[in-house]
Structure formats: structure tokens, C-alpha cells
Amino acid sequence: MNGTKTIIEYLTSVPAWYLATCDGDQPHVRPFSFAAEQDGHIWFCTATTKDVYRELQANPKFELSAWKPGNGWVVLRGCANLTDRASADVRRAGFDHMIGLGECYDGPDDETLTFFTVDEPEAWICDIDGSWNPVDMQRACDRA
Numbered sequence: 113m114n115g116t117k118t119i120i121e122y123l124t125s126v127p128a129w130y131l132a133t134c135d136g137d138q139p140h141v142r143p144f145s146f147a148a149e150q151d152g153h154i155w156f157c158t159a160t161t162k163d164v165y166r167e168l169q170a171n172p173k174f175e176l177s178a179w180k181p182g183n184g185w186v187v188l189r190g191c192a193n194l195t196d197r198a199s200a201d202v203r204r205a206g207f208d209h210m211i212g213l214g215e216c217y218d219g220p221d222d223e224t225l226t227f228f229t230v231d232e233p234e235a236w237i238c239d240i241d242g243s244w245n246p247v248d249m250q251r252a253c254d255r256a
Contacts, residue, residue: 115249116154119235122178122186123147123154129178129186131156133167140167144176146209148202153229154188155198157206159215160224168192168228184239186247190230198227 123129128143142164146157158165168174175189198206200220206227207220217225235247 114152115233115235115247116149116152118237118247119186119188119249120147120149120154122180122183122237123176126178126180129176131164131174131176133164133174134171135163135167140164145213146206148205150199150202150229154233155202155206155227155229157198157210157225157227159210159217160226165194165226168194172231174230184237186235186237187244188230188233188235188249190233192228193231194226194228196227197229202227 124147128145130141131144132139132141134140140163144156144158148155172191172194173189174192175187177185177187179185203220203225207217207222207225210217210225233249235249236244237247238244
């Protein structure tokens with residue numbers, strides 16, 4: 113399994129995971145729960161009206177982490193690429209997911225609903241024993 117699929121499988125197997133950004137020198141962490149694959153890249157969904165989007169515009173570096181009981185946790189870091197090139201299928205899946213969370217949008221093409229991917233991704237599967245096992249993300253991105 114390639115690195116992108118490994119990370120997506122991990123993120124979509126838990127109810128929520130946490131994405132961290134910075135606003136100046138203040139870190140901000142919030143729950144996320146949508147991740148999808150398109151063209152070998154991981155896509156995330158948010159809204160242009162949210163603080164997280166504004167923070168990623170100002171400083172695209174982010175890190176996320178998710179814990180899966182019995183499997184340790186995952187760490188993914190990189191730079192947000194806010195150029196929204198999500199396919200119709202990813203947009204529909206993201207829209208349906210966000211509506212399921214209670215958010216309101218006019219449809220998958222609502223101009224406030226936006227999708228972003230990660231440039232220069234680095235990822236690890238970590239365990240309580242202190243091991244950080246790298247996930248080969250570059251190879252998956254190079255093929256896309």
C-alpha cells in the first residue's frame with residue numbers, strides 16, 4: 113500500500129483527528145474528519161470562512177495527528193496547497209461529510225467550501241514504545 117493510501121486509511125478509520133496551524137506565534141489545534149485521495153494526493157475539506165483557512169493562507173505549514181487504539185498514532189506534516197483542484201467525486205464526498213456534521217452549504221460547488229492538499233508531506237506511524245516509522249509519502253506524490 114502506498115503512503116497516501118496508508119495515511120488516508122488511518123485518518124478515515126477514526127472519528128476525528130487533529131490538525132494544527134499557527135496564528136502568529138500561537139498554535140491552534142482543531143478536529144478534522146474528512147480525508148480523501150485524488151491523483152495520489154490526500155485532500156482535506158474546510159471552508160474559506162473558517163479561521164483554519166485564514167491561518168493556512170498566512171502560514172501554510174501544518175501538522176496533524178490521529179490516534180487509533182491498538183495501532184499507535186499517525187503524524188503528517190507539510191505545507192497546505194490551497195489551490196482547489198478537487199474532483200467532482202471528492203467535492204461531493206466532502207460536501208456530504210460536512211453536511212453530516214451539521215454544517216450548511218448550498219452544494220458541492222458552494223464557493224465557501226474548499227479543498228486543499230499537502231505539499232512536501234512527511235508522515236510517520238508512531239508507537240508507545242517510542243518508535244517513529246516513516247511512511248513513504250514522496251513516492252506517492254512523484255507518481256501523481
